[in-house]
Amino acid sequence: MSKPPPAEAARARALLSATARSGRxxxxxxxxxxxxxxxxxxxxxxxxxxxxxxxxxxxxxxxxxxxxxxxxxxxxxxxxxxxxxxxxxxxxxxxxxxxxxxxxxxxxxxxxxxxxxxxxxxxxxxxxxxxxxxxxxxxxxxxxxxxxxxxxxxxxxxxxxxxxxxxxxxxxxxxxxxxxxxxxxxxxxxxxxxxxxxxxxxxxxxxxxxxxxxxxxxxxxxxxxxxxxxxxxxxxxxxxxxxxxxxxxxxxxxxxxxxxxxxxxxxxxxxxxxxxxxxxxxxxxxxxxxxxxxxxxxxxxxxxxxxxxxxxxxxxxxEGPDEEEGLQLAEIPPSVVVTFEHVALTYDPARGPALTDLTFRVLPGEALVLAGPSGSGKSSVLRLLMGFHAPDGGRIALNGRDATTLRPAELRRLSAYVGQKAHLFRASIRENILLARPDATPAEVEAAARAAHVAEFAAALPQGLDTLVGEGGFGLSGGQAQRVAIARAFLRNAPLVLLDEPTAHLDPGTEAQVLDSLRRLCAGRTAIIATHSPALRARFSRVLELEQGRATLSRMAGE
Structure with a gap:
């Protein structure tokens, strides 16, 4: 291996010096x-x-x-x-x-x-x-x-x-x-x-x-x-x-x-x-x-x-400041209007743009389904809304205000997220649900468990919601773990719901149960759902087709 570049060595020395000064x-x-x-x-x-x-x-x-x-x-x-x-x-x-x-x-x-x-x-x-x-x-x-x-x-x-x-x-x-x-x-x-x-x-x-x-x-x-x-x-x-x-x-x-x-x-x-x-x-x-x-x-x-x-x-x-740059929310708004205006995003120039000139708007109480083949940009939309990336062009607005002026952590405070594979930690089912809001009361946790149909299978377990789950959800089926993730979203009670292939790898019977929970989760909230599932697309009326980062078709149910 060659000698480290001077710039890299200088960054290392700067880090060591700064740490030494702080512990002088x-x-x-x-x-x-x-x-x-x-x-x-x-x-x-x-x-x-x-x-x-x-x-x-x-x-x-x-x-x-x-x-x-x-x-x-x-x-x-x-x-x-x-x-x-x-x-x-x-x-x-x-x-x-x-x-x-x-x-x-x-x-x-x-x-x-x-x-x-x-x-x-x-x-x-x-x-x-x-x-x-x-x-x-x-x-x-x-x-x-x-x-x-x-x-x-x-x-x-x-x-x-x-x-x-x-x-x-x-x-x-x-x-x-x-x-x-x-x-x-x-x-x-x-x-x-x-x-x-x-x-x-x-x-x-x-x-x-x-x-x-x-x-x-x-x-x-x-x-x-x-x-x-x-x-x-x-x-x-x-x-x-x-x-x-x-x-x-x-x-x-x-x-x-x-x-x-x-x-x-x-x-x-x-x-x-x-x-x-x-x-x-x-x-x-x-x-x-x-x-x-x-x-x-x-x-x-x-x-x-x-x-x-x-x-x-x-x-x-x-490197960089320990505190995130941007504004903080005084309080979480009861509802959120999401607006994308000509949004562009590129992770790596060699791979081409992930999103190009994407425009849409989602109102409170609406659910927008993002459909399209893998790599079409569905997950990129969710990452932008969670603050894990900033757009290279265009504008993302929440309630009419530029979302990029907020701290990324504040964007995540506004949303409840359910991915395609829930990660459960080695803890009880109750503790895994509490991860969404640690200060929640036992009654709120149980209400979230009922809304996500977790209470149904937990009743048959030795200690109910207090039953210990192994690392990675060991001891629960994929559908049960996904319902625990949905219970987290119910407990979080955020105005914006982001779903990324929430019914992937589920059998039709389990998918139907999860879809029922998801529909109630999205009711009254602003929801954006990335999916390949025909059943999920049929449950929600508004679908935006994406291909290579572009919107190719926007339609309502029955069109």
């Missing part, structure tokens, strides 16, 4: 605690150097210095524990904020987001989870890698300027080594995330279609394909680890060189000729402390590379 207060705590721990380490090293110099016959240190060093060691441990907790808190807060934003954006986009379900799940779970190290380890480590060694080098330079200079030079060499290895780390990490996303999306899609794979005897071939994808992820993960080990090796080489230089500088300490043995011991003792923040920086460096790859995928989703 949480990120400051681990940095301050880390600096306090380093200050304790400096004081502790000085006391230990004093004690060691006394043991070598220089100075008069005693139990007080030894007790002070032990107390500082305990304090440093406590500060380290507090720093770890503060880092974990900063990472958790950043991930929670990003996940809320990403989930809200996915919900706002709805069916307009054409990414596979597996890819969307990977974005919200794996990609955001990969950013934890950036906020909990990398940012604190980067700040401490600058402030901590600088503080220690100044303390060492105060005792021996040449030793301090050696530490300054070593500290400047570490970022150079990290930058050299970081180029490969960024590419390897991005490749790893691409492989993880491909594997996650494929696995979820195949699990959903497992019955078809078994029926067509493709399970073994698909298992081999998944194994190949998993092996590709393994190989790319190992590349990331190799780069991480390489960056650690660079730091160890610099550490060994610094320790050798200082040992040569203060080597005559062992033969008793050093003019300042306490200062020499202090300089040597501070070498591990000097490199400790740099080690943490090196260990967390691959976290930054991984975060860049994850943020590059998240940035397009999270």
């Amino acid at each position: 207060a949480r990120l400051a705590r681990p940095i301050l605690l880390g600096l306090a721990s380093i200050a304790c380490g400096i004081a502790q090293a000085w006391l230990i150097a004093t004690v060691l110099a006394t043991l070598l016959g220089h100075g008069t240190a005693g139990w007080a210095e030894l007790a002070g060093a032990a107390s500082l060691a305990l304090l440093s441990i406590a500060l380290g524990v507090a720093q770890e907790a503060a880092q974990a808190d900063a990472g958790a807060a950043a991930r929670a904020g990003l996940r809320r934003r990403a989930f809200a954006r996915l919900l706002r986009a709805g069916p307009a987001d054409e990414r596979p379900v597996g890819e969307r799940a990977t974005l919200v779970v794996d990609r955001i989870e990969a950013l934890d190290g950036y906020f909990s380890r990398w940012l604190p480590a980067a700040a401490l890698a600058v402030a901590g060694p600088l503080l220690i080098a100044i303390a060492v330079a105060a005792e021996d300027p040449l030793s301090g200079l050696i530490l300054f030079v070593a500290g400047a060499m570490v970022p150079v080594g990290m930058a050299v290895t970081g180029i490969g780390a960024a590419l390897a990490s991005r490749q790893q995330f691409d492989a993880l996303q491909a594997l996650s999306g494929r696995f979820l899609d195949r699990m959903r279609g497992l019955p078809q794979l078994v029926l067509f005897r493709r399970q073994e071939a698909e298992a081999e394909a998944l194994a190949a994808a998993a092996d590709e992820l393994r190989r790319r993960t190992m590349r990331v680890l190799r780069v991480a080990f390489l960056s650690g090796l660079v730091l160890e080489v610099i550490f060994a060189a610094v320790l050798g230089c200082l040992a040569w500088r203060h080597g005559n300490l062992l033969v008793g000729g050093h003019p300042a043995p306490q200062a020499a011991l202090f300089c040597l003792l501070m070498v591990p402390g000097f490199f400790a923040p740099l080690r943490a920086f090196s260990a967390a460096y691959h976290e930054r590379m991984a975060a860049n790859g994850a943020a590059a995928a998240l940035a397009p989703l999270l």
